[in-house]
Amino acid sequence: MRYAHEVGKVRAAEQALMARLPEGTLMRRAAAGLASACARLLPHVYGARVVLLVGGGDNGGDALYAGARLARRGAAVEAVLASAKAHPGGLAELRAAGGRVVNDAERALDTADLVIDGLTGIGGAGGLREPYAALARRTAHVEGVVVACDVPSGVDAGSGRVDGAAVRADFTVTFGTYKPGLLIDPGAAHCGVIELVDIGLGRDLPDPDVVSPWPEDLGVPRPEPESDKYRRGVVGVLAGSERFTGAAVLSVGGAVHGGAGMVRFASAARPVELIRQRWPEAVTTVIDPRPSALERIGRVQAWVVGPGLGTDRGAETLIEAVLRTKLPVLVDADGLTVLSRRRDLLYREAPTVLTPHAGELARLLGGGVTREEIEARRLEFVRRAATELAATVLLKGSTTLIAEEDRPVRVNPTGTPWLATAGTGDVLSGLAGALLAAGMSAIDAATAGAYLHGLAARIAAGDPIDPAPGLEAPISAYDVVTALPAAFRTLA
Ligand SMILES: NC(=O)C1=CN([C@@H]2O[C@H](COP(=O)(O)OP(=O)(O)OC[C@H]3O[C@@H](n4cnc5c(N)ncnc54)[C@H](OP(=O)(O)O)[C@@H]3O)[C@@H](O)[C@H]2O)[C@@H](O)CC1
Ligand SMILES: Nc1ncnc2c1ncn2[C@@H]1O[C@H](COP(=O)(O)OP(=O)(O)O)[C@@H](O)[C@H]1O
Numbered sequence: 001m002r003y004a005h006e007v008g009k010v011r012a013a014e015q016a017l018m019a020r021l022p023e024g025t026l027m028r029r030a031a032a033g034l035a036s037a038c039a040r041l042l043p044h045v046y047g048a049r050v051v052l053l054v055g056g057g058d059n060g061g062d063a064l065y066a067g068a069r070l071a072r073r074g075a076a077v078e079a080v081l082a083s084a085k086a087h088p089g090g091l092a093e094l095r096a097a098g099g100r101v102v103n104d105a106e107r108a109l110d111t112a113d114l115v116i117d118g119l120t121g122i123g124g125a126g127g128l129r130e131p132y133a134a135l136a137r138r139t140a141h142v143e144g145v146v147v148a149c150d151v152p153s154g155v156d157a158g159s160g161r162v163d164g165a166a167v168r169a170d171f172t173v174t175f176g177t178y179k180p181g182l183l184i185d186p187g188a189a190h191c192g193v194i195e196l197v198d199i200g201l202g203r204d205l206p207d208p209d210v211v212s213p214w215p216e217d218l219g220v221p222r223p224e225p226e227s228d229k230y231r232r233g234v235v236g237v238l239a240g241s242e243r244f245t246g247a248a249v250l251s252v253g254g255a256v257h258g259g260a261g262m263v264r265f266a267s268a269a270r271p272v273e274l275i276r277q278r279w280p281e282a283v284t285t286v287i288d289p290r291p292s293a294l295e296r297i298g299r300v301q302a303w304v305v306g307p308g309l310g311t312d313r314g315a316e317t318l319i320e321a322v323l324r325t326k327l328p329v330l331v332d333a334d335g336l337t338v339l340s341r342r343r344d345l346l347y348r349e350a351p352t353v354l355t356p357h358a359g360e361l362a363r364l365l366g367g368g369v370t371r372e373e374i375e376a377r378r379l380e381f382v383r384r385a386a387t388e389l390a391a392t393v394l395l396k397g398s399t400t401l402i403a404e405e406d407r408p409v410r411v412n413p414t415g416t417p418w419l420a421t422a423g424t425g426d427v428l429s430g431l432a433g434a435l436l437a438a439g440m441s442a443i444d445a446a447t448a449g450a451y452l453h454g455l456a457a458r459i460a461a462g463d464p465i466d467p468a469p470g471l472e473a474p475i476s477a478y479d480v481v482t483a484l485p486a487a488f489r490t491l492a
């Protein structure tokens with residue numbers, strides 16, 4: 001896992017460590033890591049033109065000390081000061097190493113091979129003020145490499161929020177631990193490649209607030225010699241209605257390719273007919289929306305309920321029946337709309353996974369919370385939802401977040417904006433439901449589901465390793481289903 005800590009905890013750890021070390025040690029460690037990353041990014045340090053954008057805090061101090069190191073190796077280093085308070089020790093060190101302060105930022109940036117953004121780090125608060133904002137905007141037109149010191153300036157380190165101008169870095173060198181805002185969009189999209197520099201905070205850091213899994217952390221079960229279809233997990237999918245049939249086809253597709261030993265599908269006659277044609281491997285039952293309907297479907301280890309189900313009384317009856325079982329249940333789409341008027345159904349003993357997008361979560365939370373607020377403060381709201389709704393909450397969107405009370409929030413590292421197309425959420429519901437049925441815990445099934453779903457989308461779109469804009473192509477939700485086997489194979 002990659003670990004991230006809230007800003008207050010980073011500062012507390014830094015203070016605890018600084019109290020045991022000679023003054024300035026941490027800043028020198030940070031600057032050394034930053035300078036060595038920059039040296040690796042330049043073809044030659046000697047003769048390279050390096051520009052430092054320096055704010056009035058310690059982030060600017062880091063940039064100045066790093067600039068001094070590069071100047072001592074022969075780089076031509078120029079500093080542009082955004083504040084009269086620029087770090088005095090750092091300035092003196094830069095000057096002593098042959099670097100200089102310049103006023104003409106335009107000229108310096110035009111000819112820079114590398115720019116170090118030391119405007120604001122974890123101390124940045126609110127939208128950037130002038131002249132910081134203008135300098136941050138100007139970095140968009142720099143031809144050289146832009147390296148953010150600790151955090152791209154303008155990105156809120158704690159949440160990833162961007163309020164106005166912000167640096168878009170090619171590379172971010174961050175110190176001690178990741179900050180949540182580096183992993184969560186829109187902040188994450190401003191970081192480029194992130195390098196973590198160890199400054200020795202290790203044992204002073206508490207448990208992380210946010211984690212992002214590597215593939216080896218996912219723990220997706222694989223069939224073993226003694227496996228049979230029942231032991232691998234049977235997932236029941238309650239989706240689709242006479243009016244909406246496509247969501248059912250996509251959700252069952254996600255479940256079939258999600259590794260379920262068997263998929264049981266139950267719905268109205270029309271979706272059942274379509275599933276028989278498209279997914280003959282699913283065991284289907286036509287049901288009426290009655291409380292006893294589940295008895296006819298057969299045994300399952302987990303339920304998926306909601307995609308295309310509609311929001312009428314019949315749908316509510318089925319959702320109530322499923323949530324009254326003692327089995328894990330994943331609720332998506334229309335199921336979430338029903339739950340927003342029946343929150344009483346959520347307080348149950350077995351695990352519940354909710355997979356809302358921001359609009360659905362706004363309805364679920366009620367109390368006037370808007371979709372826009374959730375999109376701007378995703379970390380805060382996903383945590384709040386997990387507590388208030390007593391469930392594992394997977395919040396979809398440009399960065400998918402997964403929260404369970406009293407645990408670090410999981411950030412999904414895969415995905416692509418091409419996923420923003422109708423029906424892809426239905427695929428995720430079936431996929432994560434199959435992983436639940438396979439015996440994974442709610443948070444692990446949601447995490448692995450989001451990971452594989454995002455990776456399948458990247459594979460389908462054409463560039464799984466480096467999803468650079470321009471190299472990818474539009475995808476359909478069905479393409480995501482088709483790419484799931486390739487996504488699973490990457491975990492082998
Ligand atoms: N602590 C440690 O041991 C270590 C810390 N380290 C480094 O220190 C960094 C944190 O330094 P920090 O606390 O000085 O804050 P920092 O990010 O420089 O920002 C403050 C400056 O920004 C300005 N500013 C803020 N918001 C603004 C806005 N909206 N618009 C415009 N300006 C704004 C603010 O201006 P002011 O409010 O004073 O006018 C002030 O000048 C951290 O990220 C890491 O790089 C490493 O060396 C490792 C050891
Ligand atoms: N901008 C984006 N970048 C990456 N992924 C996105 C973006 N917008 C949406 N997604 C993903 O696309 C999927 C859409 O799901 P959802 O909103 O439920 O759509 P639908 O209901 O049509 O299936 C989710 O997995 C979500 O995380």
Ligand SMILES: [K+]
Nearest residue numbers: 117120151153
């Ligand atoms: K910065």
